[in-house]
Amino acid sequence: MKTQVAIIGGGPAGLLLSQLLDLHGIESVVLERRSRDYVLSRIRAGVLEQGTVDLLRAADVGARMDRQGEIHDGVEISWHDERLNIDIKSLTGRGVMVYGQTEVTQDLYAARDARGGTVLHEAEVTAIEGVEGDGVTVHFTHEGEAKTLTADFVAGCDGFHGPSRKAIPESHRQEFERAYPFGWLGLLSETPPAAPELIYAAHDRGFALCSMRSPTLSRYYVQVPLSEKLEDWPAERFWDELRTRIPADVAETLVTGEPLEMSIAPLRSFVSEPMRHGRLFLAGDSAHIVPPTGAKGLNLAASDVYYLHRAFDRFYNHGTSEGLDAYSETALSRVWKCERFSWWMTSMLHDFPETGAFERRMQRAEFEYLQMSETARKSFAENYVGLPY
Template identity: 80%
Template structure:
């Protein structure tokens, strides 16, 4: 088979890139290792920056999001029951959209189906050859048979564990990583949200987050040590722990119920440079990971897709090779700013087991500064709603 752009990874980043390239007349094929049902069954983030919302609309996949999503104009921080509401729209002129990543993926699949997009599932990529030439080849297994896909460019949207990043020679890669000594235990329930805005809570027992997917579907998290196992947590134990960490009035009115899904996600900050090598481009988790604090993961992947689809369109429409050369630096400039914000939010709100008394006092002082300074609150709001592309 031949195509112009081979996209490895059929998650939201890969599907959105496929849709945008198709709308610009650029032929592409998506190779996804998992089944479609598996991809659609993954539970992920639910906060979309304004830039992500605008990009989905530009890709003709925003109709259901605009109909069913919830626009939030603020977010709340809680520090040991001391409350701080951040009016993000008043401070920045923009809000965020609450719309689950699973729903985004559904919409992207529907859009690709409607346009006859080629998405090959259960395609296990085992080699990416010729990325330093003008004719890369992607080799993959499907149904026990080896297949080849010839292309002009390869887009690696295949996540942290995928083969795309590893195709860049180790001597040409520089990786930056920060592992955190805790994870997030998440519970999804068919219950009304605890509040009309997200609540990020810091407590002596650890961090907690009250979020939602809709008026009848809620997502909650509590910080846990990496030694914890999800099977040791019942829904009742989770609810009891959550109530101890969130503001008392919120806990008093919290509606609990059975867990639809529970899982533990470790936290890390990670960046791999460069994001382009020869004819291979990386986007999303293949190149970087952020802690979920601040909801930047999916949004950062979408900003990569924004830069990459414009880069490839410039090449095919005007033979602009400068755009190819500029992609990595352009994307990384925004990546590192988002990494900074997620790192800052994580440090502000979590309990670190090895943190000194001095560091704990500085953590408290950071929150007090937010209480007192509109400039500090505006900086948080500017980053939370999303830095411009």
């Protein structure tokens, strides 16, 4: 097989890149290790920055999002029973879109199918060769056979555990990581949201988040130690713990139900530099991970794809490699700013085992500063709705 851009990873980043390249007349083949059903079963983020929304529209996959997604103009932060509403729309002129990552992926699959895009599932990449030469060869297994895909370039959109980042020699990459000593226990339920806006709740027992996917589908999280086991958390225990950590008036009206899905996700901050090595380009979780506190994971992947598809367009359609040469530096500049915001939110709202009295007072002071300062709230809002590309 031969193509112009080989894309490893068929999640939202890989599919979006393939769709945008296609719209610019650039050929690609997507290799996804899992089945389509598996990809669509993953429950992920549901808050889209304005930049992500605009990019999905530009990729001709925004119609259902515009019909079913919900625009939110604010967000709440609570400290025990104290509630602070941050009006992000009035502070920045923009809001965010609540639309689940699974829905985004469904829309992207439909768009690739409609345009005849090549997406191979259960295609296990075994080696990536030639990234420092004149062309790339991707070796993979598919339908029980060993196969090869040759391309001008390869885009690694295959997540933290994929082979793309490992194809960059250790001597040529530097990794930065902060592993957090807790995880998020999440529950998805067919119930109305607890409040009109997302609530990020700080409590002595740990962080909690009241989120939503639609007017009838809610997503909740509570901070738990990494030692916790999912089987030790029946739904009743989860709901009781959530009620304890969120404001009392919200807890009183909380509608509970049987979980559609429950899972525990560890939290980490991670960046690998550079995001380009020869003819290999990294995008999304293959290059960086953020804790979900700031709702930046999918959005950071989208900004990577924005920079990368424009760079390929300039190369193939305008004869210049300037965008490709600048890709890593350009993408990383935004990545680190989003890492900072996600780290800051995580540090302010979570209970850390090593936190002493001084650090707890600092967390409280951060909350009080947001309460008293419009400038602080504007800074929060600017980061939450998404820094410009």
